[in-house]
Amino acid sequence: MKHVVCLRWGDAYSDEYVDNLKEQLDEHLTVDFQFHSFTEEDLPESNWAELSEFYQAIRDPRHYTFDDMRDSGGLSHFRKLQLFGNCDLEGDIVYMDLDVKIQKNIDWLFDLDSAKPWLIKNYWFAGERFRKNFAVHRSPMINSSVVKWTGDQMKPINTFIDTNIDKVMFTYNAIDNFIQDQFCGFHNGKPHMFNYYDKGRIVNFSEVNETELEESDIITYPGLPVWVKEEHVLGVENV
Amino acid sequence: MFEYTPEVAKDWTSAFNRIQNDMPWRTKDWLTSIGPDQLRSKKWITDTLSSLQEEGRIEAPGEHDWVCQIAAWNNPFLSQMLIDYGYENIVCMDMDPDAKLIHNAANKRLRSMHSIEYKTRDVVFEKPDWSQFNLIINTSCEHMFPMKEVFKNRTILPGTTFVFQCSNLFSEKGHIMCVDYVEQLIDITGLTDIYYANELLLSKQKRFMVVGTYE
Numbered sequence: 001m002k003h004v005v006c007l008r009w010g011d012a013y014s015d016e017y018v019d020n021l022k023e024q025l026d027e028h029l030t031v032d033f034q035f036h037s038f039t040e041e042d043l044p045e046s047n048w049a050e051l052s053e054f055y056q057a058i059r060d061p062r063h064y065t066f067d068d069m070r071d072s073g074g075l076s077h078f079r080k081l082q083l084f085g086n087c088d089l090e091g092d093i094v095y096m097d098l099d100v101k102i103q104k105n106i107d108w109l110f111d112l113d114s115a116k117p118w119l120i121k122n123y124w125f126a127g128e129r130f131r132k133n134f135a136v137h138r139s140p141m142i143n144s145s146v147v148k149w150t151g152d153q154m155k156p157i158n159t160f161i162d163t164n165i166d167k168v169m170f171t172y173n174a175i176d177n178f179i180q181d182q183f184c185g186f187h188n189g190k191p192h193m194f195n196y197y198d199k200g201r202i203v204n205f206s207e208v209n210e211t212e213l214e215e216s217d218i219i220t221y222p223g224l225p226v227w228v229k230e231e232h233v234l235g236v237e238n239v
Numbered sequence: 240m241f242e243y244t245p246e247v248a249k250d251w252t253s254a255f256n257r258i259q260n261d262m263p264w265r266t267k268d269w270l271t272s273i274g275p276d277q278l279r280s281k282k283w284i285t286d287t288l289s290s291l292q293e294e295g296r297i298e299a300p301g302e303h304d305w306v307c308q309i310a311a312w313n314n315p316f317l318s319q320m321l322i323d324y325g326y327e328n329i330v331c332m333d334m335d336p337d338a339k340l341i342h343n344a345a346n347k348r349l350r351s352m353h354s355i356e357y358k359t360r361d362v363v364f365e366k367p368d369w370s371q372f373n374l375i376i377n378t379s380c381e382h383m384f385p386m387k388e389v390f391k392n393r394t395i396l397p398g399t400t401f402v403f404q405c406s407n408l409f410s411e412k413g414h415i416m417c418v419d420y421v422e423q424l425i426d427i428t429g430l431t432d433i434y435y436a437n438e439l440l441l442s443k444q445k446r447f448m449v450v451g452t453y454e
Contacts, residue, residue, distance in 0.1 A: 060409060062410065062417070063410075063417065071414065135334060137413065189359070
């Protein structure tokens with residue numbers, strides 16, 4: 001079976017985003033699939049939320065700013081990883097952030113080799129930006145806005161976190177930096193746990209030119225303000 | 240004291256050429272790493288070790304003793320200083336492969352004469368084997384999970400001396416464990432027998448250092 005899943009927690013995204021994602025999938029995904037919209041109530045009980053809050057609370061706030069929380073710890077968006085590792089669905093699963101814009105047919109996502117899970121590679125950071133910034137947890141080479149996996153392929157990440165929970169929550173604020181450092185070998189020679197979608201298929205709105213945006217199948221909007229997402233993903237006209 | 244000789248100048252020039260050609264984004268890093276604050280904070284280490292040795296608090300390094308520098312970064316000064324102090328066997332570790340390339344170029348002559356190895360390691364998550372080292376130095380505690388947790392339940396040689404430095408430069412990117420007082424550094428390192436603890440005022444920050452061991 002083929003599944004597309006999304007996750008909504010907190011108050012950052014309304015149901016409108018869930019409905020919008022489903023509408024986009026109905027238009028651009030022609031294979032038979034089941035759509036699942038999860039909330040944090042569907043996630044397994046664990047101490048992750050408590051420890052995330054704890055490690056952010058004990059971090060001296062002089063380490064970060066309101067606009068740049070990347071040195072605050074707490075592994076924000078850890079709920080995505082909880083979902084990936086505990087989805088309890090059989091077959092191929094594609095996760096999508098609620099703030100993605102699907103532009104073209106994406107049946108190819110379910111044709112991908114299932115030997116490894118798949119992630120977006122931030123090709124635009126390769127070279128200088130990645131090598132300059134990875135140690136300070138900026139410019140990660142991967143993005144988890146669209147993830148494809150089969151069965152329990154993502155479970156090792158949850159096991160790793162459970163085994164190293166304090167280190168992970170203390171060290172990382174962004175899950176993409178965490179996944180890159182511990183499961184991808186871009187700088188440390190570790191085996192890559194993931195395959196990466198072809199360049200140009202899924203792009204970051206802020207990092208590519210207009211032609212690349214037009215030619216892409218999916219656009220992601222990481223770190224951008226709400227009004228940008230409303231305008232580009234929901235089609236809201238902001239004055 | 241670190242001596243800037245023609246041989247050092249040759250290696251540093253070569254290192255800088257390599258940085259400019261292959262990794263120009265590291266130019267500022269390199270200039271910082273050879274700056275006066277770096278020299279002062281690294282000299283502070285070997286001066287303190289020498290004083291502690293004179294006081295009989297620690298033993299002089301032996302021919303077969305090993306020192307490990309965690310988060311060694313470009314490290315243009317400290318390996319030479321540790322060799323002058325008496326160490327012949329040095330292992331540097333850092334998670335950044337660029338730093339290894341720069342270190343190896345900047346210390347080319349030194350590496351040809353002494354046992355200096357540079358490993359790309361994330362010491363927080365990878366759990367290296369610490370049991371061969373007589374002296375372990377980390378001058379980057381502000382970047383990392385507390386050292387008391389890194390060394391908790393790990394095998395170390397009896398009497399291994401630890402040198403930890405940390406900064407109060409909270410606003411720097413990647414700094415996640417800065418401190419305001421040396422007592423805080425003692426707390427996050429968990430050292431149980433303190434030989435030395437103090438602070439040093441540098442141009443943009445205060446650095447703190449504690450030397451001691453785990454009983």
